[in-house]
Amino acid sequence: GKVNQLIATLRFSVPGVTLISPPPHHDIYSIEDLAQLIFDLKQVNPKALISVKLVSRPGVGTIAAGVAKAYADMITISGYDGGTAASPLTSIRYAGSPWELGLAETHQTLRANDLRGKVRVQADGGLKTGLDVVKAAILGAESFGFGTAPMVALGCKYLRICHLNNCATGVATQNQELRDGYYKGTVEMAKNFFLFVAEEVREWLAVLGVASLQELIGRVDLLDLLPGVTARQNQLDLRPIIHTDDLLESKPQYCQQERNAPWDKGLLAEEMVVDMLPAIEAKSGGRFEYQVSNCDRSIGARLSGEIARRHGNQGMATSPLELRLSGVAGQSLGAWNAGGLDIYLDGDANDYVGKGMAGGKIVLTPPQGSQFASHKTPIMGNTCLYGATGGRLFASGRAGERFAVRNSGAQAVVEGAGDHCCEYMTGGVVTILGPTGYNFGAGMTGGFAYVLDMERKFYDRVNMELVELSRITTEPLENHRNYLREVIEGHVEATGSEWGATLLEDFGDYVSKFWLVKPKSASLNSLLATTRARPE
Structure with missing residues (x-):
């Protein structure tokens, strides 16, 4: 099985025992629970930036606003097009929606609620090219997540058998024989992929006449609505995706502060650190x-x-x-x-x-x-x-x-x-x-x-x-x-x-x-x- 000695050690389990992966987050049942988890993480490491990943779906903007008010530092909007190949087929085929829809809604909602300048927004879920990066920036993202494409660059053949421990390319397996015999990926392969993506981004910035990627964030005026090819496509109203108005234009387009500091400063905890730090350093x-x-x-x-x-x-x-x-x-x-x-x-x-x-x-x-x-x-x-x-x-x-x-x-x-x-x-x-x-x-x-x-x-x-x-x-x-x-x-x-x-x-x-x-x-x-x- 996949749970060998290494995996068991990392998961604090026993080799050979089937694990439920990923385990449900039973400490989060409301936005208040999430806010408490974010506070816990910021307490144990005040220098950390806390990211919360949300699934792109109708209404995700409202959820993102709650996450920003819970003092997260970054919000990731994840589309349905990427994801692990170990997911159930029903999830791969039918769950989620395109990141473009969720990202546009999130960006607009955060701006309307004076929250966009407090958090970073990331898009992921099937990003593959420099053009995808440019589109995501125009719709409001300042950070971009890649998963599937770099894996393919490292040799993944997209067989969707990651959960079976017999990956033919040695990527998603703990079988040492398969890893030694079939994995051909190198650091240079991943590096070259991202260099080419960055080069394409620069080419598109030049075409659009924009000096930097940051200047492109939220520039929905650079997008045009195309007529549909079919009768059903002609019935779609895509104007909400590129909506803007005077109110939104008066708000920031990207994060303008280093971190989203909580209202609760944890004064007693800080007092304890001052009192005990000498004892900690001296053990x-x-x-x-x-x-x-x-x-x-x-x-x-x-x-x-x-x-x-x-x-x-x-x-x-x-x-x-x-x-x-x-x-x-x-x-x-x-x-x-x-x-x-x-x-x-x-x-x-x-x-x-x-x-x-x-x-x-x-x-x-x-x-x-x-x-x-x-x-x-x-x-x-x-x-x-x-x-x-x-x-x-x-x-x-x-x-x-x-x-x-x-x-x-x-x-x-x-x-x-x-x-x-x-x-x-x-x-x-x-x-x-x-x-x-x-x-x-x-x-x-x-x-x-x-x-x-x-x-x-x-x-x-x-x-x-x-x-x-x-x-x-x-x-x-x-x-x-x-x-x-x-x-x-x-x-x-x-x-x-x-x-x-x-x-x-x-x-x-x-x-x-x-x-x-x-x-x-x-x-x-x-x-x-x-x-x-x-x-x-």
Whole structure:
């Protein structure tokens, strides 16, 4: 199969296991979710330019305006004519619309809403020639994406079998024999292709009497409408594509600022960086305390970015920063958490806790003096631990929906979870010390989970397509019982959970109520060995 050792390492999975590609973006269900993701990315790397790719379709201009207001730096309008050859035939033939339609609508809408000067606009989806670049510039693009044409220049024969791992030209395969024997592409081939495209662009600029490509952006006055050849073509009204008016002409035609800076400056995060940067640079660790509110988003992401930039994902794991917080944390607490940052929150948190975390530790405990039972009360929001690749999360309370979706290596303990827990999971260990919602383990191809089923309802809430359940009370699974006890002991040590202490006190009785959930394709004997081999 295509998932060899290299691909499995890159995807934090296991060789030979089929992966769902690309995995759905279950952290994005609204423009607000997208805005939060953009903010998270800008926090972890303030120097980055964030691009959002949109499919060309009717109404894409309105979506693009929302993306610009969400503080993206670049918007790509992708037409239906390009795309991966691994796509389903129905998508290739029937989905999407020409980039020209979406680009024109996007450019006009951004100008009308005073947004065009804040973002770059890119067009892609079947661009092949310099003339395509010129047309895209006239319709409003300042950046141009090429995919299929350079691949053909490198030897691709467009056989559309990319997903079968037997590409005849050695381009889209992990089969080393095919790559060595049939791939003939060189850097010079790609370089020559783009040189010829650039040369053609310059020739067209000369024909049009324009000094630079930037002067061509949005010049729809250079386009004429041609009469249709057939009766049906004559019924098309293409005037909206080249529409302009006095209002639009008063607006910028292209991006006029370096980046689209968010309104939220993340002041607390910047204060933390100032306080902790000496400790990060010296790799000395230390303890720091702060009060947070739900307006403080992505706390920890800026620190993780500074740690990773200087020392890598795990470079400070042996001398971590200890961040002690109290209050209600905003969205994305501990997003992209790096090894070397341990976050302790005395309070509760919103959505996306531990999103994309690579290492370190996140511990959530109820506020001091709280009277509620932690295992019956939510302590974090939805889509927590999404896409995590390492680290540990302990929460003395319940998680919301879509907990540990696409978890690829993190170890987590919570005291209950909502629907779709462990969806598309490819690695790591998730322990649920309480009830779950429906559709548990859908698309789960790696890792495993322990689930406490006190109500005898869990079996009916599991998506059994790719996973299977077993009890851990049999003699061959004694190592799992021991490991589960270690996990709960670590949870109690980290959080002081009364419910965890109760489980340990009567562990012999409660252990029979736990289910072990694992992928059908995974070996029961290798689960713990694989988990313990992960240093993060």
